[in-house]
Amino acid sequence: MITIPYLTAVSTYFSYGLLFAFGQLRDYSRLLFDWWRTNNLQGYAPICLAHEDFYIRRLYHRIQDCFGRPISSAPDAWVDVVERFSNDNNKTLKRTTKTSRCLNLGSYNYLGFGSFDEYCTPRVIECLKKFSASTCSSRVDAGTTSVHAELEDCVAKYVGQPAAVVFGMGYATNSAIIPVLIGKGGLIISDSLNHTSIVNGARGSGATIRVFQHNTPSHLERVLREQIAEGQPRTHRPWKKIMVVVEGIYSMEGEICHLPEIVSICKKYKAYVYLDEAHSIGAIGKTGRGVCELLGVDTADVDIMMGTFTKSFGSCGGYIAGSKDLIQYLKHQCPAHLYATSISTPSAQQIISAIKVILGEDGSNRGAQKLARIRENSNFFRAELQKMGFEVLGDNDSPVMPIMLYNPAKIPAFSRECLRENLAIVVVGFPATPLLLARARICISASHSREDLVKALQVISKAGDLTGIKYFPAAPKKQEEDKNGIKLD
Amino acid sequence: MASNLVEMFNAALNWVTMILDAPSARAVVFGVPIQGHFLVEGVLGVVIVILLSLKSYTPPKRPLTEQEIDELCDDWVPEPLIPPITEDMKHEPPVLESAAGPHTTVNGKDVVNFASANFLGLIGHEKLLESCTSALEKYGVGSCGPRGFYGTIDVHLDCETRISKFLGTPDSILYSYGLSTMFSTIPCFCKKGDIIVADEGVHWGIQNGLQLSRSTIVYFKHNDMESLRSTLEKIMTKNKRSKNLRRYIVAEAVYQNSGQIAPLDEIVKLKEKYRFRVILDESNSFGVLGRSGRGLAEHHGVPIEKIDVVTAAMGHALATEGGFCTGNVRIIDYQRLSSSGYVFSASLPPYLASAAITAIDVIDQNPDMLVKLKQNIALLWKGLSNIKGMSLTSNPESPIVFLKLENSRGSAKEDLLLLEEMADRALKEDSLLVVSSKRSFLDKCRLPLGIKLYVSAGHSESDLLKASESLKRLASELLFKS
Numbered sequence: 025m026i027t028i029p030y031l032t033a034v035s036t037y038f039s040y041g042l043l044f045a046f047g048q049l050r051d052y053s054r055l056l057f058d059w060w061r062t063n064n065l066q067g068y069a070p071i072c073l074a075h076e077d078f079y080i081r082r083l084y085h086r087i088q089d090c091f092g093r094p095i096s097s098a099p100d101a102w103v104d105v106v107e108r109f110s111n112d113n114n115k116t117l118k119r120t121t122k123t124s125r126c127l128n129l130g131s132y133n134y135l136g137f138g139s140f141d142e143y144c145t146p147r148v149i150e151c152l153k154k155f156s157a158s159t160c161s162s163r164v165d166a167g168t169t170s171v172h173a174e175l176e177d178c179v180a181k182y183v184g185q186p187a188a189v190v191f192g193m194g195y196a197t198n199s200a201i202i203p204v205l206i207g208k209g210g211l212i213i214s215d216s217l218n219h220t221s222i223v224n225g226a227r228g229s230g231a232t233i234r235v236f237q238h239n240t241p242s243h244l245e246r247v248l249r250e251q252i253a254e255g256q257p258r259t260h261r262p263w264k265k266i267m268v269v270v271e272g273i274y275s276m277e278g279e280i281c282h283l284p285e286i287v288s289i290c291k292k293y294k295a296y297v298y299l300d301e302a303h304s305i306g307a308i309g310k311t312g313r314g315v316c317e318l319l320g321v322d323t324a325d326v327d328i329m330m331g332t333f334t335k336s337f338g339s340c341g342g343y344i345a346g347s348k349d350l351i352q353y354l355k356h357q358c359p360a361h362l363y364a365t366s367i368s369t370p371s372a373q374q375i376i377s378a379i380k381v382i383l384g385e386d387g388s389n390r391g392a393q394k395l396a397r398i399r400e401n402s403n404f405f406r407a408e409l410q411k412m413g414f415e416v417l418g419d420n421d422s423p424v425m426p427i428m429l430y431n432p433a434k435i436p437a438f439s440r441e442c443l444r445e446n447l448a449i450v451v452v453g454f455p456a457t458p459l460l461l462a463r464a465r466i467c468i469s470a471s472h473s474r475e476d477l478v479k480a481l482q483v484i485s486k487a488g489d490l491t492g493i494k495y496f497p498a499a500p501k502k503q504e505e506d507k508n509g510i511k512l513d
Numbered sequence: 514m515a516s517n518l519v520e521m522f523n524a525a526l527n528w529v530t531m532i533l534d535a536p537s538a539r540a541v542v543f544g545v546p547i548q549g550h551f552l553v554e555g556v557l558g559v560v561i562v563i564l565l566s567l568k569s570y571t572p573p574k575r576p577l578t579e580q581e582i583d584e585l586c587d588d589w590v591p592e593p594l595i596p597p598i599t600e601d602m603k604h605e606p607p608v609l610e611s612a613a614g615p616h617t618t619v620n621g622k623d624v625v626n627f628a629s630a631n632f633l634g635l636i637g638h639e640k641l642l643e644s645c646t647s648a649l650e651k652y653g654v655g656s657c658g659p660r661g662f663y664g665t666i667d668v669h670l671d672c673e674t675r676i677s678k679f680l681g682t683p684d685s686i687l688y689s690y691g692l693s694t695m696f697s698t699i700p701c702f703c704k705k706g707d708i709i710v711a712d713e714g715v716h717w718g719i720q721n722g723l724q725l726s727r728s729t730i731v732y733f734k735h736n737d738m739e740s741l742r743s744t745l746e747k748i749m750t751k752n753k754r755s756k757n758l759r760r761y762i763v764a765e766a767v768y769q770n771s772g773q774i775a776p777l778d779e780i781v782k783l784k785e786k787y788r789f790r791v792i793l794d795e796s797n798s799f800g801v802l803g804r805s806g807r808g809l810a811e812h813h814g815v816p817i818e819k820i821d822v823v824t825a826a827m828g829h830a831l832a833t834e835g836g837f838c839t840g841n842v843r844i845i846d847y848q849r850l851s852s853s854g855y856v857f858s859a860s861l862p863p864y865l866a867s868a869a870i871t872a873i874d875v876i877d878q879n880p881d882m883l884v885k886l887k888q889n890i891a892l893l894w895k896g897l898s899n900i901k902g903m904s905l906t907s908n909p910e911s912p913i914v915f916l917k918l919e920n921s922r923g924s925a926k927e928d929l930l931l932l933e934e935m936a937d938r939a940l941k942e943d944s945l946l947v948v949s950s951k952r953s954f955l956d957k958c959r960l961p962l963g964i965k966l967y968v969s970a971g972h973s974e975s976d977l978l979k980a981s982e983s984l985k986r987l988a989s990e991l992l993f994k995s
Contacts, residue, residue, distance in 0.1 A: 094665040099657040131657040139653040156612040156636045166628035169609040193690035195858040220857045265591040334859040338655045353595040356602040359717040364692035365828030374654040450662045
C-alpha cells in the first residue's frame with residue numbers, strides 16, 4: 025500500500041488545483057472570444073461537451089510530448105526515438121527525420137524477443153512465405169491452419185492445462201470471453217486494480233460486479249461470505265455462479281498476486297478463479313510458466329487461465345487455457361472465435377518458436393539464460409533504486425518497477441530530463457493511475473546488459489535529484505563499493 | 514394540641530377552597546359551573562407526557578451470525594461453469610495447410626476456397642510478402658507496447674497518413690484488431706443518454722459497442738429506409754429534449770450477416786434532414802466498391818465529408834489484420850486518449866501495418882482487379898440464381914454472396930446443423946470450401962441463416978462454375994430428402 029508523505033499530498037493537491045484553475049480561466053476566455061464567432065454546428069449537438077475533454081485540452085496537451093513517442097527501430101534494449109517539435113504550444117507535434125539512440129526502459133520486452141532473433145525470425149519469414157500475412161477469415165470458416173493447431177497444443181502444454189484457444193488480441197480476449205462464461209444472475213468479484221479489458225468484459229456480461237481490496241485475501245473472504253449469504257440484490261435468490269478475477273502481476277504496481285490464499289478461499293466457497301497472466305507468463309517462475317509456478321499453485325485449481333503474447337513472447341494475441349470441455353464450449357460460442365479474423369499466421373509461428381527457445385527445445389540454453397538474466401536484472405535494479413532512496417513499488421522478482429512521482433509537474437520534468445540523457449522512460453498519470461499517485465514505470469528486459477543498467481541508474485539518480493523524488497533516505501554508502509570503482513549515488 | 518391541628522387543617526382547607534374558587538379557575542360551560550377541572554387537566558397532561566416518552570416498538574435487528582453464514586455458504590451450490598457438451602459442439606473446422614488464397618490445401622487435397630474474405634486476391638501477392646519480410650527483419654514481430662508508451666512505430670504513422678490520403682479524409686487512427694475497432698469507437702462518442710439508431714442486422718462487434726456505450730438504442734428494420742425514416746421521425750417529435758442530445762445512425766456498408774449494401778445517399782439525405790451523425794462500418798466495402806475502391810461513398814457519389822465516422826477492419830480486402838477509423842481531426846484526436854481499445858492495448862505489429870500500406874499502393878496502381886472482381890460476382894450470381902430451396906438475399910454488387918434457406922426447419926439450431934452438413938459435404942465431395950452461418954448465443958441478430966460465399970478477384974471461371982453446380986446438387990439432395 026502506498027502512503028503519501030503529508031507535505032507531498034498537500035503540494036500535489038495544490039498543483040492540481042492551480043492547473044485546474046488556469047484551465048478554467050482559459051476556457052472562460054475562449055468562451056468569451058467565441059461569443060462573436062458563429063457556431064457552425066447548425067443544429068447538431070456538439071460531439072464532445074466541454075467538460076468531457078477538459079482534462080485532455082488543458083492538462084494533457086501541456087505534457088503531450090512525454091507520451092506517444094514514435095520509434096523507428098525494433099523495440100529492443102536500445103531504440104531510436106524520433107524527435108518531434110511543435111509550433112503551437114504542444115497542441116500538435118510534428119515528426120522530424122532526426123532520431124536519438126536511447127536506452128529503452130519502457131517497452132514490454134521481458135525476454136528480449138522484441139527484435140530480430142536468430143532462431144525465431146527465419147522461421148517466421150518462412151511461415152510468411154508459405155501462409156501469407158493473414159487468412160482473412162475467422163477461425164471456424166477457413167482461418168485455422170496447421171500452425172494455429174500446433175500453437176494451441178504448444179500453449180496448453182507450456183501453461184500446464186489440458187487445452188487452450190488463441191485469439192488475435194489480448195484485450196478482445198477478456199472482453200469476449202467473460203460474457204460467454206457468466207451472465208445475468210452471476211457475480212463477478214474483481215480486484216480493485218484490475219485492467220480495463222477485464223472491467224469492460226465484466227460490464228458487457230450483465231453480471232453483478234463487486235470489488236475487493238487490492239491483493240487482500242482476507243477482504244475477499246469477507247466479501248464472498250457476505251455475498252453468498254445475501255444472494256442477488258433485491259430478490260435475494262442465490263447466485264447462479266461466482267467468479268473471482270485476479271491478475272498475475274499488476275502492471276501499474278508491479279505486485280505479484282497472493283494466489284495460493286486466493287485459490288484456497290475460492291475452493292472453500294466454491295467460486296471459480298479467472299487468472300489474467302498478461303504480464304507474468306514467460307517472465308517469472310523458474311521455467312517462465314508464470315505465477316502458478318512461482319508460488320507453487322497447482323494449475324488444475326485455477327479454472328480459467330488467460331494470458332497475452334505481447335509481452336514476453338514478442339508477438340501479439342491472447343490465449344485462454346482450461347479443461348478440454350471448457351475450451352470446446354468456448355470454441356463453439358465465443359464471438360471472437362466465430363466472427364473475428366484469426367491471429368496472423370507469422371505471429372503464431374513467432375509464439376511457437378519463442379516457446380521452444382524458452383523450453384530449450386531449440387537445442388541451446390538461451391531460454392534458461394534469458395530467464396536467469398531477467399530475474400537477476402530485476403532484483404539488481406530494484407535493490408539499487410531502493411538504496412538511492414527512491415520509492416519503488418512491487419515485489420522481488422517482478423520485472424515491473426514503478427517509481428513514485430506524485431506531483432504533476434515532476435511528470436514531464438523527469439521524462440524530459442531522462443530523454444535528454446538518452447534514456448527512454450515511461451511516465452504514467454491520471455487516468456491510468458489515481459489522481460495523486462503519478463509514477464514512472466520501468467520494465468526490465470533480459471536483453472539489458474549490466475553496463476546498460478548501471479548507466480540507467482546514473483541517469484535516473486541525476487534526474488531524481490533534480491526533480492526531488494527521493495522520498496526515502498538513501499542507504500549509507502558502503503566502503504567496498506568504492507573499492508570496486510562503481511559509484512552508485 | 515388538637516385545636517392547633519384542627520386550626521391548621523381548617524386554614525389549609527380555606528386555602529384550597531380559595532384557590533379553587535379563584536376567578537381565573539372558575540369555568541362555566543353552557544351555564545354549568547365545572548368544579549375541580551384543574552385537577553383533571555393536570556392528570557391528562559401527565560398521561561400525555563408519559564405516552565409521548567414511550568419508545569415505539571421496532572422488532573430487534575438480528576444480523577446473521579457467523580454460524581448461519583457458514584451454513585448458507587455450505588448449502589449454496591453453484592451452476593457448472595459451462596453447460597454440458599453436446600455432440601454438435603464438437604464440430605472441428607477444416608485445417609488449412611497452405612495460404613488461404615482462391616485455391617488452398619485441406620487434408621492434402623486442393624480445394625476451391627470461397628471462405629476467405631480475400632476480395633482482391635492479395636493473399637500471397639509478392640509485393641506484400643516483400644514489404645512484410647523487410648519489416649520483419651527490421652522490427653521483429655511484435656511492437657511490445659501500447660501506442661502511448663513507445664509502441665508507436667513510424668510505420669504506424671505512415672499507415673495512418675496513407676489511409677487518409679487514399680480516402681481523402683483529414684486524419685485516421687489504427688487499431689490492432691478488426692473486431693475491437695467498432696466496440697472501442699462507439700463508446701468513445703456515445704455516452705449514457707445519447708440516442709443511437711442502428712440497423713438490426715449489424716454484427717456482434719457493433720452490438721457490443723452499443724451495449725458498452727449505455728445509450729438508448731433503437732433498431733430499425735434491416736436495410737429498410739422507410740423504417741429508418743419513421744424511426745427518426747418518431748424520435749425527433751416524441752422527445753423534445755432530444756434536440757440537445759447527440760444522435761447517431763449506425764450502419765454497415767456491406768452487411769456481414771446478409772450481404773446487402775446500405776443505400777448511403779438516402780441515409781445521408783435523412784441524416785441531414787433530422788440532424789443525426791452517421792457512423793459507418795466499411796469493412797467489406799473498402800477496396801471493393803466504387804470505381805477506384807474508395808468504398809461506399811464513391812459507389813454512391815456521396816462526398817466523404819458527409820459521413821462523420823468511418824471505420825473498417827483491414828482483414829478483408831487488404832489481406833492484413835487490424836482496423837482503422839477515419840474522420841475529421843477532432844474526432845480522431847479524441848479517440849487517441851479515450852478509446853479503450855487504442856489506449857489499453859498493444860499496437861498493431863509493424864509488419865502488418867507495412868502490409869496495409871503496400872496493399873493500398875497496389876489497389877491504387879491496379880484498378881483492373883476491381884473490374885475482375887465485379888465480373889466474378891456477376892458470374893456467380895447468375896450461376897446461383899435458381900437453386901430450389903435457397904434464395905439469394907445479398908445485393909448483386911456485393912462481394913459477399915448470401916444464400917438463405919427458404920423454408921426453415923423449425924428452430925435456428927436445426928437450421929445451423931443442416932447448413933453445417935451442407936458445408937461439410939461440399940468440402941468432402943466437391944472440394945469446395947464455403948461458409949455456413951454460425952451464431953453465438955450472445956449475438957442478438959435475428960436475420961435468416963444461410964450459406965455465405967466470399968468472391969475473390971483471383972477466382973477463375975471454372976471455380977465459380979464448380980461452386981454453382983455443387984451447391985445446386987447439395988441443395989436438391991439435402992433440402993428435399995424428407
